[in-house]
Amino acid sequence: MKKVLAIITAIGVGLAVVIAYFLRPLLDPMLELLLQWGIILGSVAALVGIINLLITHWHKIRQKKEHFVFSFVVLLSFALSFMGGIVLGPQDETYIRWLAALQVPIEVSLMALLALTLTYAGFQFFRMRGWTPLSLAFGISALLFLILDIGFFQALELPFVNQIIEFLEHLPLAGGRGILIGISLGALLTGLRVLFGVERHYGE
Amino acid sequence: MQLGLASALNALKAEDDKVSGSLFPEAEKDLPDLLRDLHEENSSYVRAVESSSVSQSSVVDEGSGQKVEQPAESKAGEDIPEWLKKVRQRVGDEGDAYGDLVKKVSARDSSLEEDVDKELRGQFEDWIGRLRSDAQQEAARDGFEPLDEEGLQGEIPAWLRHLRESKGVLPNLPEGMDRWSTSDAGEKLPDWLGDTGEESQAATGKLKAEGMPNGTGITQQIRLRGSGELQEQQPLAEQEHKTNLVTESEDLGAQAADLSLELDDITRQMQVSHASLGGATGGLSSQAVEEGFWEERTEHPMLRVARSQRSRAELLKALVAAEGKPAEKQAAQRRRKTWLFRLLLALLLLTAVIFPFLSISSQTPQTGTLPLEAQALMDSINALESGSPVLIVTDYQAGFSAEMEQVAGLLIRHLAQKQVQMVLLSTYPEGVWLAERLLDVSLTDDAFSQVREQAVNLGFLPGGRIGLLSYAINAQTSFAEGVWESSNLESVNHVNDFSMVLILADTLDSARSWLEQTGPSLIDTPMLMVSSTQEAAMMMPYLDSGQLAGMLSGLRNAGLYEAALGDTVMASTIWSAYQAGLLVMAALFLVGFVIGLETNARTNQEEERKK
Numbered sequence: 001m002k003k004v005l006a007i008i009t010a011i012g013v014g015l016a017v018v019i020a021y022f023l024r025p026l027l028d029p030m031l032e033l034l035l036q037w038g039i040i041l042g043s044v045a046a047l048v049g050i051i052n053l054l055i056t057h058w059h060k061i062r063q064k065k066e067h068f069v070f071s072f073v074v075l076l077s078f079a080l081s082f083m084g085g086i087v088l089g090p091q092d093e094t095y096i097r098w099l100a101a102l103q104v105p106i107e108v109s110l111m112a113l114l115a116l117t118l119t120y121a122g123f124q125f126f127r128m129r130g131w132t133p134l135s136l137a138f139g140i141s142a143l144l145f146l147i148l149d150i151g152f153f154q155a156l157e158l159p160f161v162n163q164i165i166e167f168l169e170h171l172p173l174a175g176g177r178g179i180l181i182g183i184s185l186g187a188l189l190t191g192l193r194v195l196f197g198v199e200r201h202y203g204e
Numbered sequence: 205m206q207l208g209l210a211s212a213l214n215a216l217k218a219e220d221d222k223v224s225g226s227l228f229p230e231a232e233k234d235l236p237d238l239l240r241d242l243h244e245e246n247s248s249y250v251r252a253v254e255s256s257s258v259s260q261s262s263v264v265d266e267g268s269g270q271k272v273e274q275p276a277e278s279k280a281g282e283d284i285p286e287w288l289k290k291v292r293q294r295v296g297d298e299g300d301a302y303g304d305l306v307k308k309v310s311a312r313d314s315s316l317e318e319d320v321d322k323e324l325r326g327q328f329e330d331w332i333g334r335l336r337s338d339a340q341q342e343a344a345r346d347g348f349e350p351l352d353e354e355g356l357q358g359e360i361p362a363w364l365r366h367l368r369e370s371k372g373v374l375p376n377l378p379e380g381m382d383r384w385s386t387s388d389a390g391e392k393l394p395d396w397l398g399d400t401g402e403e404s405q406a407a408t409g410k411l412k413a414e415g416m417p418n419g420t421g422i423t424q425q426i427r428l429r430g431s432g433e434l435q436e437q438q439p440l441a442e443q444e445h446k447t448n449l450v451t452e453s454e455d456l457g458a459q460a461a462d463l464s465l466e467l468d469d470i471t472r473q474m475q476v477s478h479a480s481l482g483g484a485t486g487g488l489s490s491q492a493v494e495e496g497f498w499e500e501r502t503e504h505p506m507l508r509v510a511r512s513q514r515s516r517a518e519l520l521k522a523l524v525a526a527e528g529k530p531a532e533k534q535a536a537q538r539r540r541k542t543w544l545f546r547l548l549l550a551l552l553l554l555t556a557v558i559f560p561f562l563s564i565s566s567q568t569p570q571t572g573t574l575p576l577e578a579q580a581l582m583d584s585i586n587a588l589e590s591g592s593p594v595l596i597v598t599d600y601q602a603g604f605s606a607e608m609e610q611v612a613g614l615l616i617r618h619l620a621q622k623q624v625q626m627v628l629l630s631t632y633p634e635g636v637w638l639a640e641r642l643l644d645v646s647l648t649d650d651a652f653s654q655v656r657e658q659a660v661n662l663g664f665l666p667g668g669r670i671g672l673l674s675y676a677i678n679a680q681t682s683f684a685e686g687v688w689e690s691s692n693l694e695s696v697n698h699v700n701d702f703s704m705v706l707i708l709a710d711t712l713d714s715a716r717s718w719l720e721q722t723g724p725s726l727i728d729t730p731m732l733m734v735s736s737t738q739e740a741a742m743m744m745p746y747l748d749s750g751q752l753a754g755m756l757s758g759l760r761n762a763g764l765y766e767a768a769l770g771d772t773v774m775a776s777t778i779w780s781a782y783q784a785g786l787l788v789m790a791a792l793f794l795v796g797f798v799i800g801l802e803t804n805a806r807t808n809q810e811e812e813r814k815k
Contacts, residue, residue: 107603126796130804
């Protein structure tokens, strides 16, 4: 019975949103209400996720599991950020600067590390694999677009070279368009499966 | 050692049982308790092994030339239902297709078994011959004389002499038993001497590890074959000689009792006996013999294995050979090398990126043609009137802020020049303070202070895509009470009321959400995009379709945009560092590419050599 109720609710809400979307602005109030409910439910789910995360780390500290020090760091950082937001307010300039001063350098350092790792991986890729069709295709395209992005050939301002560059720069367009069409078809199919009750993640 | 002695006694008993019925139990009665226990324990083990091997597969005993019957099957035969018996009888009697098929299969199986046995016997004979000749050569090279068996007589205990007499390996055997003299004893390695329970298990384990066929039965088959050959070649005179064992077994029991106190001595004597078989001094354990056999057997020309099997065997050999060697040291050295190489790579990249900041004294604007999409964006901003509200969405992560702030900062300054009202919003939690940071780093000039003060940060928009759709339907209700009222946005009730929507997105997912959920609600408001270089290609289709009115992506286009504005804030320094970094990366790829060519050539050479 619970399963059937979940299926009926999911299909009913899905159909209502689709119909309301096509009959805008006539059904805007209903659509807005359903969307607000969805946002509230999503926020509650996020809250449950945060509480679960905190409990998991708390258990790790209590049981003194391996690397429990990191769990302690997570809880401490969360407590400080949370208290700062409660006391000072999320829009407070000091609070925002404080958070940005912590988060931006950390994430930028990670990105720099990623660039270094990718360079190393690219070097090792050719060294270990030798010349295979895959490595050749990857190598030529990577080198080509790295050199194009440097901007040396564009700075020459030769009409013939510019035409070639323009052609090369439009090559990824075809791939991008294909990926987007694939994503759209996948989303459409998933939506239809949910509406027809074939896809039932909520029932599991 | 105790197990070996017990198995020796057991083997002796088994052979004597064949010859003269159950005579041995009398001798057993005289055995000391310890040896009897050992004997019983070993007998039960042998029985268990034999029963399991017999039930698993039918072992061919070449010595007798008969196939060992499967007791389990015969017993099961009693429980066979009547209908199955009839079917079997019919298959046996009638010469129809099914009966023929069964007969042919059986005949083929038996011929195959014979072939395999012959091949194995031949390999074993070759191997033992080579082993003996090698050992003799080695002994001669080391200055050792082959052992004089008679000289050893003084050292050989009585129990061993008795055993040898029973096996017919003593030099003073009656006439007609010449081939069982000491010189031949080496060829006919008695099964009881060359095998202990532990050694058999070790050899079987090795056999399994080598991946040889029928790994469970080959060692046993060789052993059986050895004893079978002994039985086949035993002359009748020996049979008569064995009848004397009845009386001698009593002596053997007494001698064995003494032996239980001299186990160390026995070990030494066994080793001497082994050595005498090979004609060399020093210990030659049966384990070493079996190892040598398998080691050489893999190289035997008669052995037919697939290339993949050979390579696997070689890999296993290498693994076994590497066992116990300081592999950890090699791994540590490799790690150290990798670490050093990474460090060098990092230093090289850092030097390339930092160098332009130190070396360039004058800032020069970038040259080139501004792309069409960037030109369209510039035109859209230029068309804005002073004071018109512009929605700026900061949907990027802090990790991308270094790139995004360089590109978006230009547009923020351009918008500030137009004196528009900026409204900031984000669907990322960190986007709230990244928006503030963006304004701080972009509007440092005092001329923009008024614009900075008028800018409104609406904060975080919750709900992801649902939140975006809700925002597109009713912009005001998507935020907490009071936020919209305090933002001084009286003229804006709907997202279409903004003069421009500028999205700063680092991922396709985020950009798609805005384009697909909010885009349809924008009737006469242009939507523009600032994206990271990596996602620019994915945004191009939206530009082609007209869903995006303009776009700016990457440092190169940002430099051109800046040059078009006549500004030189980010110009040469950052752009040059970016170029230098890319150049080093491209060079490293190229080096790897060339090294890959060498790797390829080496691989080809190895393949050709293998062929």
